Amino acid sequence: MDGKTVTVNEAQELIKKVAVREEKTEEVSLMDAGGRILAEEIRAWQDNPPFPKSPYDGYAVRAEDIREAGKETPVCLRVVEKLCAGEYPKRGIGPGEATRIMTGAPIPNGADTVVKQEETDGQDREVRIRKSQNPYENYCPAGEDFRTGDLLIEKGTRLDAVRIGIASAAGYHSVQVRKKVKIAVLTTGNELCLPGRTLRPGQIYDSSLFMIAERMRELGGEVVLAEEVPDEEETIRTSLRKAAGCADLVVTTGGVSVGEKDLVKDVLQQEGAKFLFEHVLAKPGSPTACSVLQGTLVVSLSGNPFAAAVHMELLVRYAAACLLGCEDLLPKEEQGILMTAFHKTCKTDRYIRGREESGRITIPQDKEKSGILSSMNGCNCLVKIEKGRERIEKGEQVWYIRI
């Protein structure tokens, strides 16, 4: 086998060369665009708001007319029109005039401020104003949110609820997005049993199949195949061929170590896959491998669920981000403060589960083994314990990756 051992960074660089984005796009309704990657820029084709609008229920007036207004010295103005949100002024106001106005309604020409109704006597024909205001106080000018031609959201950005809100404020009802990356997930192992079935002696329930499929969907992928595969060469071969034929990215778990039933890499090699690497200098999940089969990238994660979760974030997510052309999704290292001491040393970089809040990271005690997934519940980051680093005390800085 022409594989090799690489660091996580080297693994990502090798993946980047192979995981090249294809320029396939489609139009989707804004209602269905959550999680999708924009294939166009969102620009404003008109000002928002398109007209100066009232921020309050009250009276649109000329600041000049109410300069002397006060609690004891109200100024009386003639009310010439009433405007609710959705209506448009039929006329402007002149000296001594006011328009009764509701929040969101267009401010008529001539008015340069809105007095809240609480600062008035609230009358319909003639209103007494009990407060003076500066011009453009309580006034939302046209284009205060964004102006015609403004770039609102860049191409390649992942659409979330807020960005969808912005696009809709700009009047888009559908957007061009990149086609989803098609993902196949194969979990291997004779011991695996699908949840819902009865465990036979020696079996365990499969957690990685569901976890990886869900994470791929969270990242905007389309899971086109998800199946358990027993440790049999022919079955693994059939599944790998099927997966490489229908997906842009194949993720396998298990069967990559040195045991008698660890057949995944052998079958990949028999099928002519080209290995980018076979081991990663990181714990857990050092037996993680990556290859290209029939032009499709295959990331082979180790079977232990936490080891699989770690490299699902470091390598599979990296590959998906490259295939989607979405920088936002790339795993990034940030610095935080470890609030729980960590006293294990390691010859390679080690990744442990953690919970980060405002840059402070706590790690669950005890249950840190790579076969244990339950203590990852509530964790939102992977803390990187750099190789050779000894006894990290509470309060020391560490690198972490948000998940």
Ligand SMILES: Nc1nc2c(c(=O)[nH]1)N[C@H]1C(S)=C(S)[C@@H](COP(=O)(O)OP(=O)(O)OC[C@H]3O[C@@H](n4cnc5c(N)ncnc54)[C@H](O)[C@@H]3O)O[C@H]1N2
């Ligand atoms: N002699 C050696 N043995 C092992 C080595 C080694 O270097 N020399 N490496 C160990 C390390 S590190 C890891 S990690 C594992 C990797 O093994 P595999 O990737 O071949 O994984 P399996 O043996 O298939 O499974 C490991 C473990 O995880 C459980 N598992 C597997 N798939 C799932 C799943 N979908 N859901 C839940 N649990 C799963 C499986 O039952 C095993 O207990 O190898 C070490 N051995």
Ligand code: MOO
């Ligand atoms: O990758 Mo293994 O999970 O390091 O033990």
